[in-house]
Amino acid sequence: MSELNDFGGGPDPSGGVLVVTTNDVPGHRVVKVIGEVFGLTVRSRHIGSQIGAGLKSLMGGELKGLTKTLVETRNQAMERLVEQTRARGGNAVLMMRFDVTEAADVGTEVCAYGTAAVIEPVG
Numbered sequence: 001m002s003e004l005n006d007f008g009g010g011p012d013p014s015g016g017v018l019v020v021t022t023n024d025v026p027g028h029r030v031v032k033v034i035g036e037v038f039g040l041t042v043r044s045r046h047i048g049s050q051i052g053a054g055l056k057s058l059m060g061g062e063l064k065g066l067t068k069t070l071v072e073t074r075n076q077a078m079e080r081l082v083e084q085t086r087a088r089g090g091n092a093v094l095m096m097r098f099d100v101t102e103a104a105d106v107g108t109e110v111c112a113y114g115t116a117a118v119i120e121p122v123g
Contacts, residue, residue: 017082018092018119025092025119034090034116039080043073044107070108074098077112090116 018025077098085093096114103109 017085017090019078019082019096019114020092020094021096023095025094027122028092028119029122030094030117031120032118034085034088034118036113037081037084037088037090037093037116038111038113039077039082039084040109040111041073041076041080042103042107042109043069070100070110073108073110074112077110081112081114085116088116090118092117092119 024030081093081096085091093114094117096112099109099111099113101109
């Protein structure tokens with residue numbers, strides 16, 4: 001697997017749902033606003049990665065194991081966001097954002113959220 005897939009988010013998880021961080025989509029109009037959708041996941045820290053990260057932090061540099069875990073977690077949150085959008089009849093998520101927080105000192109919570117909508121090409 002290439003580094004792009006390891007650390008850049010991997011394959012497109014959209015499954016026919018357009019996910020954008022903008023308020024609108026050029027060349028499309030919003031036919032229906034469905035409402036807020038989100039995908040949430042919480043990942044615990046792996047003891048091996050914590051030890052490795054601790055040692056790496058002494059020397060400096062990127063914590064690639066933790067970066068890869070966060071990318072995988074982000075992708076899972078996105079997949080859940082898309083599933084919820086499809087289940088509610090949407091084909092797009094507008095204004096998508098991520099929220100990442102520590103979860104009770106045992107893991108990381110990642111929430112992908114946005115506005116589910118039905119869009120169609122103009123003209």
